[in-house]
Amino acid sequence: MQALARRDGLPILKQHACFVSISIMSVPSDFLQALQGQLSQPRRIAVISHDRPDGDAIGSSLALGALLQQAGHEVAIFNADPVPQSLRFLPGWERVEVLSSKRTEAHEVDLVFNIDAAGADRISQHVRDSVKGSMLFNIDHHRGNNHFGDHNWVDPDSPATGQMIAQLASAFGWRCGSEIAQALYAAISTDTGGLRYPATTAETYRIMATLVDAGANVGEINRLLYESFPLRRLYGLQEVLQTAEFFADHRVACLTLTMELKQKLGLTPDDTEGMLDHVRGIDSVLAAVFFEERAEAIRVSSRSKDSRVSVRKVCEQFGGGGHDLAAGVRMQGTVEEAKEAFLGELVRRVGEV
Numbered sequence: 001m002q003a004l005a006r007r008d009g010l011p012i013l014k015q016h017a018c019f020v021s022i023s024i025m026s027v028p029s030d031f032l033q034a035l036q037g038q039l040s041q042p043r044r045i046a047v048i049s050h051d052r053p054d055g056d057a058i059g060s061s062l063a064l065g066a067l068l069q070q071a072g073h074e075v076a077i078f079n080a081d082p083v084p085q086s087l088r089f090l091p092g093w094e095r096v097e098v099l100s101s102k103r104t105e106a107h108e109v110d111l112v113f114n115i116d117a118a119g120a121d122r123i124s125q126h127v128r129d130s131v132k133g134s135m136l137f138n139i140d141h142h143r144g145n146n147h148f149g150d151h152n153w154v155d156p157d158s159p160a161t162g163q164m165i166a167q168l169a170s171a172f173g174w175r176c177g178s179e180i181a182q183a184l185y186a187a188i189s190t191d192t193g194g195l196r197y198p199a200t201t202a203e204t205y206r207i208m209a210t211l212v213d214a215g216a217n218v219g220e221i222n223r224l225l226y227e228s229f230p231l232r233r234l235y236g237l238q239e240v241l242q243t244a245e246f247f248a249d250h251r252v253a254c255l256t257l258t259m260e261l262k263q264k265l266g267l268t269p270d271d272t273e274g275m276l277d278h279v280r281g282i283d284s285v286l287a288a289v290f291f292e293e294r295a296e297a298i299r300v301s302s303r304s305k306d307s308r309v310s311v312r313k314v315c316e317q318f319g320g321g322g323h324d325l326a327a328g329v330r331m332q333g334t335v336e337e338a339k340e341a342f343l344g345e346l347v348r349r350v351g352e353v
Helices: 029-038 055-068 125-130 161-172 179-192 201-215 217-224 231-241 258-267 311-317 336-352
Strands: 046-049 074-079 097-098 111-115 135-140 152-153 245-247 251-259 287-293 298-304 328-331
Touching: 029 074, 029 125, 029 135, 029 152, 046 055, 055 074, 055 097, 055 111, 055 179, 074 125, 111 311, 125 135, 135 161, 179 217, 231 251, 231 258, 251 336, 287 311, 298 311, 298 336, 311 328, 311 336, 328 336
Parallel strands: 046 074, 046 111, 074 097, 111 135, 135 152, 251 287
Antiparallel strands: 245 251, 287 298, 298 328
16 A cells, blocks of 8 residues: 655644644534544554545545555545646645556555545445455535445535535644645635635635634635636537537526537546536526536536435436535436436426425
8 A cells, every 4th residue: 555655744834733722512422432542552544535536535635545654644645537627726736646447466554544426436436345344434415425435424514525524623633734724724715615615614714814823825726726728628628518408498508518518628537627607607408417418428517506306316316426416427328318308307396496
């Protein structure tokens, strides 16, 4: 197992207990006690998160890995997919080891932490088969999480798993350096839409303030997260916006990305992030859907800005899940078939509002 570099090998700008002012009331006592018992001696630990990891998955994984490492444990971080290009400014991103489905090498550890995955099916089978531990701790904020760990902390009221990691660190009295602060700031910022989404709480702002105190550079992180895109992304957006369709008196909108267009422009999964926001932001639109054609399935990403329209419930009807205002699913068949089925159900629900 490839372990993270020792913490004394990192350029830590600030090092103090930045989490002491954060509430720990959200951490279940049974989860905390079980974890305290397991971490009472040095452990070999693996941190895994869902496929196609986003900012919350990567930021939370890096932060938890660093916190556990400085507490004296040997830690490795795994994922089925590479870290998105837009997140490769985070300190330690290269420590995320990509596990190939073509390799059968086993990674034997004592403990496994699942981060930000609503179900075991959100993590590729070959990752689950490769990473073997005697106990699984499941930390997540998706309402549909099926509690697949040996010990589960699922908080659907939390706006980001990164916020939960900060609360966990506070409960343990773990210390925070600038690299941990950057990872958690990115995790929380990306999953709250830059602190714009309704799930954002006063506690979220308090945590972000402690992260800034610990060395998170707000201007620099936001620039790298939201203002550092490759030119091909603009060309891709230009093409995709031409596919915009509207339904239910312009209260439902959708965009479509075909494999042909992706190949033509050389678009990566990272390039499509945020495209849906351009139609979701239209004043009449209550819900928006992004249909991405892939070789194995149609990837459907949906967003709502009205609590009366739960896109999670729509996605669950087709085997997916997520949050009420942000959810996804993979559907079989053609793009047109997926659009007809998914939009039909979404339009029906919007019609009841």
